[in-house]
Amino acid sequence: AGDLVCLTQDISETYRRETELEEARDRAEAANRAKSAFLANMSHEIRTPMNGVVGMSELLCETALSEDQRLFAETIRSSGEALLTIINDVLDYSKIEASKLRLYPEAFDLERCIHEVTVLLMPSARDKGIQLLVDFDLFLPTRFVADPGRMRQILTNLLGNAVKFTQNGHVLTRVVGLERDKGHYELHVTVEDTGIGIAREHLDHVFGEFNQVESASNRKFEGTGLGLAITRELIQMMGGSVWVDSELGRGSSFGFRIVLPVAEPREEGLGLPALEMR
Numbered sequence: 256a257g258d259l260v261c262l263t264q265d266i267s268e269t270y271r272r273e274t275e276l277e278e279a280r281d282r283a284e285a286a287n288r289a290k291s292a293f294l295a296n297m298s299h300e301i302r303t304p305m306n307g308v309v310g311m312s313e314l315l316c317e318t319a320l321s322e323d324q325r326l327f328a329e330t331i332r333s334s335g336e337a338l339l340t341i342i343n344d345v346l347d348y349s350k351i352e353a354s355k356l357r358l359y360p361e362a363f364d365l366e367r368c369i370h371e372v373t374v375l376l377m378p379s380a381r382d383k384g385i386q387l388l389v390d391f392d393l394f395l396p397t398r399f400v401a402d403p404g405r406m407r408q409i410l411t412n413l414l415g416n417a418v419k420f421t422q423n424g425h426v427l428t429r430v431v432g433l434e435r436d437k438g439h440y441e442l443h444v445t446v447e448d449t450g451i452g453i454a455r456e457h458l459d460h461v462f463g464e465f466n467q468v469e470s471a472s473n474r475k476f477e478g479t480g481l482g483l484a485i486t487r488e489l490i491q492m493m494g495g496s497v498w499v500d501s502e503l504g505r506g507s508s509f510g511f512r513i514v515l516p517v518a519e520p521r522e523e524g525l526g527l528p529a530l531e532m533r
């Protein structure tokens with residue numbers, strides 16, 4: 256009977272601990288949800304007025320009465336845009352955490368998307384004397400089905416980092432691929448730079464959130480440390496995978512592999528084969 260009492264006590268003790276653990280887990284999840292909702296709301300509330308600041312400063316740039324005025328308005332605009340980028344990152348990150356980020360796939364031109372992102376980076380690359388190169392396999396179709404905005408975001412993050420962390424030399428974006436199943440291509444996109452590189456011990460962490468190789472005290476480069484975490488998440492949501500290869504002082508190569516359906520000609524409304532569209 257004594258044994259039975261002990262056993263009953265053990266069972267009730269285990270049950271009590273499990274219930275406590277479950278309650279703690281529920282509380283942690285609720286706190287996490289509250290944090291995501293707060294970040295999402297706050298980001299949204301900040302984004303709306305910031306759009307006003309950026310929009311109006313653009314108008315001011317165009318109508319400035321003197322070169323000084325134009326320069327001031329330009330500074331407001333670029334600072335506002337930098338802030339918007341940070342806010343959008345925080346918003347995306349909180350959506351990812353809350354599993355609320357959705358993809359909206361449609362037909363788009365991947366080669367054009369890469370060129371557009373590259374052209375936007377030209378001013379900062381030109382200032383540093385970096386050559387921006389694009390090598391899109393000529394035998395590949397250019398139109399695929401994926402979320403064009405999110406694909407642009409992935410490329411902007413990878414190319415933007417490559418330019419940011421390179422002082423001279425080049426940044427080369429290369430796309431190669433092979434047809435897998437009918438109408439589906441496995442694409443390998445790599446962004447290679449001749450920049451500062453990443454030490455071996457940091458390589459495993461660069462895709463983690465809020466991770467920056469530079470410590471906060473001696474930071475030379477601005478950023479939230481969220482870009483690559485979001486990039487990896489977006490690529491994984493598209494069914495792909497991402498990697499990095501780097502050597503300190505020589506440069507880095509970030510790449511991702513993804514399988515995408517080719518856009519049907521009828522979706523393009525033109526009926527032209529992809530190659531003729533270049």
Ligand code: ADP
Nearest residue numbers: 416417420461467468478479480481482483507
């Ligand atoms: P951030 O907004 O700080 O750039 P990311 O998530 O995009 O955040 O990158 C995380 C860190 O990885 C960067 O702070 C930088 O230390 C390192 N990193 C990313 N891309 C490169 C690159 N092309 N060359 C060297 N370091 C890089």
